[in-house]
Amino acid sequence: xxxxxxxxxxxxxxxxxxxxxxxxxxxxxxxxxxxxxxxxxxxxxxxxxxxxxxxxxxxxxxxxxxxxxxxxxxxxxxxxxxxxxxxxxxxxxxxxxxxxxxxxxxxxxxxxxxxxxxxxxxxxxxxxxxxxxxxxxxxxxxxxxxxxxxxxxxxxxxxxxxxxxxxxxxxxxxxxxxxxxxxxxxxxxxxxxxxxxxxxxxxxxxxxxxxxxxxxxxxxxxxxxxxxxxxxxxxxxxxxxxxxxxxxxxxxxxxxxxxxxxxxxxxxxxxxxxxxxxx
Amino acid sequence: xxxxxxxxxxxxxxxxxxxxxxxxxxxxxxxxxxxxxxxxxxxxxxxxxxxxxxxxxxxxxxxxxxxxxxxxxxxxxxxxxxxxxxxxxxxxxxxxxxxxxxxxxxxxxxxxxxxxxxxxxxxxxxxxxxxxxxxxxxxxxxxxxxxxxxxxxxxxxxxxxxxxxxxxxxxxxxxxxxxxxxxxxxxxxxxxxxxxxxxxxxxxxxxxxxxxxxxxxxxxxxxxxxxxxxxxxxxxxxxxxxxxxxxxxxxxxxxxxxxxxxxxxx
Ligand SMILES: Nc1ncnc2c1ncn2[C@@H]1O[C@H](COP(=O)(O)OP(=O)(O)O)[C@@H](O)[C@H]1O
Ligand SMILES: [Mg+2]
Numbered sequence: 001x002x003x004x005x006x007x008x009x010x011x012x013x014x015x016x017x018x019x020x021x022x023x024x025x026x027x028x029x030x031x032x033x034x035x036x037x038x039x040x041x042x043x044x045x046x047x048x049x050x051x052x053x054x055x056x057x058x059x060x061x062x063x064x065x066x067x068x069x070x071x072x073x074x075x076x077x078x079x080x081x082x083x084x085x086x087x088x089x090x091x092x093x094x095x096x097x098x099x100x101x102x103x104x105x106x107x108x109x110x111x112x113x114x115x116x117x118x119x120x121x122x123x124x125x126x127x128x129x130x131x132x133x134x135x136x137x138x139x140x141x142x143x144x145x146x147x148x149x150x151x152x153x154x155x156x157x158x159x160x161x162x163x164x165x166x167x168x169x170x171x172x173x174x175x176x177x178x179x180x181x182x183x184x185x186x187x188x189x190x191x192x193x194x195x196x197x198x199x200x201x202x203x204x205x206x207x208x209x210x211x212x213x214x215x216x217x218x219x220x221x222x223x224x225x226x227x228x229x230x231x232x233x234x235x236x237x238x239x240x241x242x243x244x245x246x247x248x249x250x251x252x253x254x255x256x257x258x259x260x261x262x263x264x265x266x267x268x269x270x271x272x273x274x275x276x277x278x279x
Numbered sequence: 280x281x282x283x284x285x286x287x288x289x290x291x292x293x294x295x296x297x298x299x300x301x302x303x304x305x306x307x308x309x310x311x312x313x314x315x316x317x318x319x320x321x322x323x324x325x326x327x328x329x330x331x332x333x334x335x336x337x338x339x340x341x342x343x344x345x346x347x348x349x350x351x352x353x354x355x356x357x358x359x360x361x362x363x364x365x366x367x368x369x370x371x372x373x374x375x376x377x378x379x380x381x382x383x384x385x386x387x388x389x390x391x392x393x394x395x396x397x398x399x400x401x402x403x404x405x406x407x408x409x410x411x412x413x414x415x416x417x418x419x420x421x422x423x424x425x426x427x428x429x430x431x432x433x434x435x436x437x438x439x440x441x442x443x444x445x446x447x448x449x450x451x452x453x454x455x456x457x458x459x460x461x462x463x464x465x466x467x468x469x470x471x472x473x474x475x476x477x478x479x480x481x482x483x484x485x486x487x488x489x490x491x492x493x494x495x496x497x498x499x500x501x502x503x504x505x506x507x508x509x510x511x512x513x514x515x516x517x518x519x520x521x522x523x524x525x526x527x528x529x530x531x532x533x534x535x536x537x538x539x540x541x542x543x544x545x
Pocket of ligand 2: 046047048165166
């Protein structure tokens with residue numbers, strides 16, 4: 001049985017007393033080495049969940065446990081060591097004047113000795129494929145490269161979980177692929193849980209489990225395939241359904257019996273030509 | 280412009296002057312400002328000039344960059360010279376134009392003071408030409424360290440400076456983007472009265488400010504998420520180190536001071 005890493009117990013949150021609840025009685029669990037996607041329309045509370053996990057915010061009701069420790073004012077510095085976060089805007093989280101200074105920032109905050117920092121910078125920049133950019137200044141990097149540096153900065157302090165809050169939303173398709181590939185490699189090499197927050201259904205395909213948020217409530221929790229099968233309902237709660245899923249649906253309406261819900265073009269293709277060969 | 284953008288006047292290089300510890304450079308300049316006033320005859324001025332010239336040559340910074348740094352102060356140097364010629368009435372009369380006499384003392388004084396001025400500017404601009412702003416920041420943080428005892432926010436100040444340095448190019452790129460966007464909507468920054476042009480800048484400044492505040496807020500959050508909680512217990516990646524070359528330069532500088540003291544007239 002895998003260890004529980006993150007646990008939300010009946011968590012409710014609002015930004016101010018007179019404001020409406022942003023999260024309403026949410027409970028879920030995330031395990032070690034798991035890859036989770038959180039999706040939901042804009043304003044459904046995804047970023048709020050992320051900020052609650054590493055104690056940038058505290059819930060008014062309920063309890064949050066990280067590796068068994070409750071998130072409180074006293075524990076946040078330990079918890080932030082375990083929970084790494086990458087935000088949406090590549091520019092607004094780049095603190096250092098050069099790539100290596102930025103990767104060092106988190107380690108400097110934790111008082112890691114200089115010699116060790118140098119070794120870990122090398123290691124984590126190599127992990128994200130940015131080892132040739134040690135002294136490059138941020139304004140000479142693409143958005144995708146900056147996000148990879150941000151990931152390296154998080155990896156350098158060896159967290160237990162990496163949260164990406166729409167980290168690819170501001171990138172072009174090339175930058176997005178860069179990040180997705182980087183993450184796959186990183187997760188393979190380290191034992192690390194991954195929480196990908198997105199409103200792009202394409203990005204949920206690689207996760208083990210998907211949590212769907214709707215107006216501050218957990219609307220569903222299931223595998224990507226199960227989620228994709230509910231495309232009409234997903235559309236109703238304001239999510240973009242990938243073209244493959246829609247196409248598969250239309251084909252089924254036309255009388256083609258697909259055996260499983262295809263997640264991407266390859267799977268649909270597979271379905272189609274095997275279908276054809278059996279008839 | 281994005282690829283040539285260099286903050287400040289820094290001219291990248293690998294010379295001895297570039298490689299000196301920034302604290303060494305700042306300390307030497309600080310003392311140079313004082314010893315300039317020791318010189319009072321041809322020999323002592325020559326020693327100073329030789330030192331400045333030697334630093335300049337060693338730095339291998341192209342003359343045109345140095346001259347560019349001097350542009351705004353040429354006027355002052357020339358002005359000082361002329362002022363002395365007019366005001367000082369010592370020594371023998373060298374030249375008489377109508378009823379106005381130019382004295383030898385005035386010429387000597389004028390040359391001496393202008394030269395002092397020139398050397399000061401030359402040496403100080405050599406600092407910014409051979410040291411990156413972030414190195415200067417590190418040096419200042421380190422040298423102000425004792426002030427921490429009286430609760431002076433040294434670390435915070437240095438962090439503020441380094442974050443500003445980090446965001447200057449970003450904000451410049453953004454300014455360019457916004458001004459292009461506004462220009463494409465017909466905002467005209469280049470023609471019209473001063474008042475019209477000032478007005479045209481408003482739609483440039485407002486989005487810039489709004490985004491800068493948003494950046495600041497997000498950056499603060501990102502820093503906190505990465506475990507930033509002030510300067511207490513922090514280690515640093517960038518390290519300042521006094522090397523043998525720093526010691527050598529200090530010794531040379533002491534020799535210059537000794538030379539000045541020996542050769543100056545009392
Ligand atoms: N700092 C804040 N102050 C007040 N309300 C906020 C703040 N941040 C977010 N909200 C509100 O909380 C809700 C959830 O926001 P958020 O968690 O950012 O959603 P998501 O990331 O899913 O788009 C939204 O209605 C948003 O307007
Ligand atoms: Mg969000």
